[in-house]
Amino acid sequence: MKTLSISEVARKVGLKPSALRFYEHAGILPPPARVNGRRRYDPDVLTRLAIIQLAQQAGFTLSEMRTLFEGFAQDATPSARWRDLAKTKLPEIDEMIRRAQAMRSFLEEGLRCDCLSLDDCELVVQRLERGAES
Amino acid sequence: MKTLSISEVARKVGLKPSALRFYEHAGILPPPARVNGRRRYDPDVLTRLAIIQLAQQAGFTLSEMRTLFEGFAQDATPSARWRDLAKTKLPEIDEMIRRAQAMRSFLEEGLRCDCLSLDDCELVVQRLERGAES
DNA sequence: CTACACCTTAAAGTAAACTTTAAGTCAAGA
DNA sequence: TCTTGACTTAAAGTTTACTTTAAGGTGTAG
Incomplete structure (x- = not known):
């Protein structure tokens, strides 16, 4: 499967690239692979972002989402x-x-x-x- | 009818006095009478605050509430x-x-x-x- | 080769809705 | 009289969720 650049992902989910970097920094988006220092996203990230957006619309804070995702991982x-x-x-x-x-x-x-x-x-x-x- | 001090009003509606001063400053709470420089609220303010809280819970911004109240007045x-x-x-x-x-x-x-x-x-x-x- | 789009980082800026702080006023009780 | 507690103001600080800026790297088209 092809990987996506940060702006391709951003466009697909209706966010700005800066929001994706921010989410990564905030620990709710896993750090993607890098090619020449640039982020290359697996298309799976779109599911994750859809969950983030759904949760956000329901009033979850980013911190609560971190709990949600970390919980499943650890x-x-x-x-x-x-x-x-x-x-x-x-x-x-x-x-x-x-x-x-x-x-x-x-x-x-x-x-x-x-x-x-x-x-x-x-x-x-x-x-x-x-x-x-x- | 008796008037209320800022902390009495605050307690009744579950806010801090600073929030009431802020609302006044923001133009969504009418400036109350003063006695020795202190605010004395008419109990009517409780209705206004109940409306503010209801509107807020429904996602209105303070600026929209200002429109709401100013509209009725002017x-x-x-x-x-x-x-x-x-x-x-x-x-x-x-x-x-x-x-x-x-x-x-x-x-x-x-x-x-x-x-x-x-x-x-x-x-x-x-x-x-x-x-x-x- | 160089222009250009696109990427990188860290740090500072923004908006909303308050809260906190600093410095001062005032009335009542011991 | 002194102290206490509640009040006053303006200004600065807080939190959340980002965006913007500054300074710089990279790869491809012409």
Whole structure:
């Protein structure tokens, strides 16, 4: 299989080469082979980058991703770290979804009112009171 | 109605006083009355802060919130800005929910596998391929 | 040969959203 | 009166996730 230059990889995943160097420095992208000092990436890196982007969209920090990848590479029980991370992250993701849905209906309710002040809006106040109960 | 000191407000909403000063400086919290140079908040500020926190959890920047609040105070058509902002933000929120749900099921699928390498995991690869189709 | 695109590094810069620090004010209690 | 605790300001520092810059190397086309 052919290897890829840093800018080829970057273009394929929609990042800048500097981001890839940064990820490598941050320990979430494995250092690729070098030819004349230049990075040559195995196409596998595209999978890794897809995982990184998915995790990032779900609110993982780069540091959490490092845990994720290191766990699979080094731990005695590889899937244990996944389970640990999932146990921590699943509730966080659920909370994130819940909040996003709250703001979503908040925004939609706002579309149906004509209040002059957001702070006085009945819909707003009622929604916040409902939120305070739960 | 009694007024509140900056640290009373901060405690009630789970923020530090410095955050409230910062919000005021950033133009998303109205400057409160002063007594001997100290801020005395009307309890209304709690509603405003609840809105700020809700918006923040939904991915609004402070600058967008400024638009939100200023719009209601100054625009000729108060609810127009709300509609503009909602039109921009609703799709963003929906996309955020979609991605969060994708990572959610990704994490759950990870719980059911024992792959030694995350990059080689069939579940991972299949999910990414499904993602690439849509 | 030289121009050019593309690569390398380390270090500094950026943006958002705050926090911390430094230096000073003020009212109430011992 | 002195001390304590809470407040004030402006400015500098922090974190995350990068980007930009500066200074330089490399290989291929003309």
